[in-house]
Amino acid sequence: MATVTRPVTTARFSPAAIRGLGLAACAALLVVVSLLSLRFGAVSISTADAWDALFHYDASSYDQAVVRSLRLPRTIIGLGAGAALAVAGATIQATTRNPLGDPSILGINSGAAFAIVTAVFFGGMVDSHQYIWFAFTGALAASALVYLVASAGRGGATPVKLALAGAIVAALLSSWTTALLLLDEQTLDVVRFWLAGSLAGRELDAFWTVLPFLVAGVAGALLLSRQLNVLSLGDDTARALGMNTTRVRIISAGLVVLMAGGAVAAAGPIAFIGLAVPHIVRTMTGPDYRWILAYSVLVGPMLLLGADIAGRLVVRPAELQVGVITAFCGAPLLILIARSRRVAEL
Numbered sequence: 001m002a003t004v005t006r007p008v009t010t011a012r013f014s015p016a017a018i019r020g021l022g023l024a025a026c027a028a029l030l031v032v033v034s035l036l037s038l039r040f041g042a043v044s045i046s047t048a049d050a051w052d053a054l055f056h057y058d059a060s061s062y063d064q065a066v067v068r069s070l071r072l073p074r075t076i077i078g079l080g081a082g083a084a085l086a087v088a089g090a091t092i093q094a095t096t097r098n099p100l101g102d103p104s105i106l107g108i109n110s111g112a113a114f115a116i117v118t119a120v121f122f123g124g125m126v127d128s129h130q131y132i133w134f135a136f137t138g139a140l141a142a143s144a145l146v147y148l149v150a151s152a153g154r155g156g157a158t159p160v161k162l163a164l165a166g167a168i169v170a171a172l173l174s175s176w177t178t179a180l181l182l183l184d185e186q187t188l189d190v191v192r193f194w195l196a197g198s199l200a201g202r203e204l205d206a207f208w209t210v211l212p213f214l215v216a217g218v219a220g221a222l223l224l225s226r227q228l229n230v231l232s233l234g235d236d237t238a239r240a241l242g243m244n245t246t247r248v249r250i251i252s253a254g255l256v257v258l259m260a261g262g263a264v265a266a267a268g269p270i271a272f273i274g275l276a277v278p279h280i281v282r283t284m285t286g287p288d289y290r291w292i293l294a295y296s297v298l299v300g301p302m303l304l305l306g307a308d309i310a311g312r313l314v315v316r317p318a319e320l321q322v323g324v325i326t327a328f329c330g331a332p333l334l335i336l337i338a339r340s341r342r343v344a345e346l
Contacts, residue, residue: 086300089274102274103260111142139261197270197323210262217258272330
């Protein structure tokens with residue numbers, strides 16, 4: 001009797017389903033990293049105490065008090081700042097078509113630092129709560145100046161002109177900031193920890209103030225993801241499809257100022273996150289900005305909190321500022337990305 005052989009069918013998942021599973025895995029990993037951020041530091045705390053500090057708080061427990069008063073605030077700020085910086089970097093790379101694009105390309109970091117140092121030098125400002133508004137004002141003014149400079153001449157604010165204008169404005173503001181710091185040692189003492197970029201010693205009250213700006217910026221960028229996909233194809237193609245490229249760039253720049261300005265105001269000018277996270281994410285999602293932005297919301301804080309944990313452990317019981325760790329680790333990671341993938345593929 002002949003044996004009938006049935007074809008073996010294998011389950012195949014669509015690319016969207018695979019990316020969705022990857023997004024869920026990133027969310028689960030972010031929860032794990034957040035818990036590690038509550039556990040590790042100068043004093044290691046058990047998982048049970050970290051969990052109880054969140055849901056069954058006992059004020060008489062020293063370990064739970066450390067979690068609630070010190071580690072929980074920096075973890076929350078790391079979640080918000082990491083997501084905002086990563087999404088801001090991806091948005092800038094889409095609008096400028098520059099693989100090296102990050103918030104600093106619009107002068108946001110240098111503008112915020114310039115405003116704070118100037119306020120401390122001339123006004124004697126020492127209250128960290130005031131940093132937020134000066135940082136926001138400086139970031140907004142610097143990005144507006146970059147756009148005005150780039151808009152001059154024929155062709156308007158093209159990606160190349162935006163990058164050049166951003167480099168010029170950042171250099172001018174950074175030189176002014178450095179001059180003030182050299183002239184007054186007291187100003188340097190006041191702002192040096194903020195300038196290094198840190199999640200430690202930040203107050204949640206100040207973060208809650210900028211949180212609405214972060215949420216609005218991230219939500220706006222996610223809603224703009226389809227337009228960013230079209231814009232990343234090039235201006236000629238985007239115009240042929242009926243897009244007003246100038247309007248999309250202005251809206252995108254405003255969203256970036258909300259996200260990066262709020263993150264810099266809360267945690268200081270932290271490098272590398274906005275630059276590297278979009279490249280890391282593209283290895284998982286491809287060039288679709290709908291997925292790049294969604295993944296960046298999770299991978300950005302994961303990377304920032306991971307760097308913060310490393311800064312607490314490498315020189316324990318002291319600690320390194322997270323801005324130092326991200327800058328130190330950024331260069332070799334970007335070299336690996338450049339060697340394994342075409343960075344220019346946006």
